[in-house]
Amino acid sequence: MPEAALPASGGDPALAVAGLEVRYGAVTALRGVSLEVAEGEVVALLGANGAGKTTMLRTISGLVRPRAGRISLFGRRIDQLRPPRIVALGIAHSPEGRRLFGSLTVAENLRLGSVSRKDREAVAGDREKIFTLFPVLRERRNQQAGTLSGGEQQMLALGRALMARPRLLLLDEPSLGIAPLLVQQIFATLGELKAMGVTMLLVEQNIGVALALADRAYVLRTGQVALAGAARDLKEQYEEVAAAYLGAGGGGR
Numbered sequence: 001m002p003e004a005a006l007p008a009s010g011g012d013p014a015l016a017v018a019g020l021e022v023r024y025g026a027v028t029a030l031r032g033v034s035l036e037v038a039e040g041e042v043v044a045l046l047g048a049n050g051a052g053k054t055t056m057l058r059t060i061s062g063l064v065r066p067r068a069g070r071i072s073l074f075g076r077r078i079d080q081l082r083p084p085r086i087v088a089l090g091i092a093h094s095p096e097g098r099r100l101f102g103s104l105t106v107a108e109n110l111r112l113g114s115v116s117r118k119d120r121e122a123v124a125g126d127r128e129k130i131f132t133l134f135p136v137l138r139e140r141r142n143q144q145a146g147t148l149s150g151g152e153q154q155m156l157a158l159g160r161a162l163m164a165r166p167r168l169l170l171l172d173e174p175s176l177g178i179a180p181l182l183v184q185q186i187f188a189t190l191g192e193l194k195a196m197g198v199t200m201l202l203v204e205q206n207i208g209v210a211l212a213l214a215d216r217a218y219v220l221r222t223g224q225v226a227l228a229g230a231a232r233d234l235k236e237q238y239e240e241v242a243a244a245y246l247g248a249g250g251g252g253r
């Protein structure tokens with residue numbers, strides 16, 4: 001693995017995953033996966049359908065129990081903790097398919113993102129910041145989330161995750177099912193968040209937008225890390241990265 005695969009900053013990384021193994025019955029979804037995300041870094045997790053990307057995020061969030069390995073957040077082991085405890089320690093997960101509360105309004109969904117916070121005044125300020133990032137959410141704050149367009153729901157899912165003021169933001173395919181122009185807009189917003197120092201682990205099948213945003217990336221292939229390195233190096237190895245997608249179940253987009 002090239003040196004660039006190691007984060008530059010000293011101290012405990014925001015996220016450290018070592019030797020992770022996850023099985024669903026007879027299916028081994030992750031085998032011996034190790035990765036790190038330094039504080040302030042954006043790391044992309046790429047790979048074809050079924051490579052294990054969503055499983056990785058769900059395991060970090062405590063929704064899936066690993067069979068072996070360890071996961072640490074700023075040096076603190078979290079792989080034996082329950083999901084609410086992991087949220088309280090500062091991990092927010094914006095899941096694939098958005099998983100909003102469809103019958104609740106935009107404003108109510110945003111409020112749910114901040115339930116674990118006690119600093120109510122700062123919460124109000126953060127809501128304003130999210131409305132500035134995504135003006136459409138302000139316009140539609142009293143609309144039921146289930147009636148928003150796919151892109152608007154994606155923005156709301158991201159806004160809701162940000163309302164937790166996460167120390168680590170997990171993003172599962174923010175480009176999924178969204179028109180190209182809106183993908184650019186969402187990634188521009190993620191770029192602004194990166195500039196603000198938000199630490200992110202980003203799962204994506206859209207290699208181009210992911211490598212443009214990320215500092216580093218890991219490519220998973222059938223549950224193992226096939227490639228890892230600085231995003232700019234992986235961009236140059238585009239063919240190799242794309243080829244890794246062909247190995248598992250039908251290839252990427």
Ligand SMILES: Nc1ncnc2c1ncn2[C@@H]1O[C@H](COP(=O)(O)OP(=O)(O)OP(=O)(O)O)[C@@H](O)[C@H]1O
Pocket residue numbers: 024025027028029047048049050051052053054055056205
């Ligand atoms: N609940 C489950 N029960 C059984 N097998 C599962 C379960 N969830 C995922 N798998 C299997 O584990 C493997 C990894 O799935 P995962 O959803 O993590 O992949 P992915 O890289 O996120 O794929 P996609 O890009 O299609 O979402 C796949 O073979 C999948 O069929």
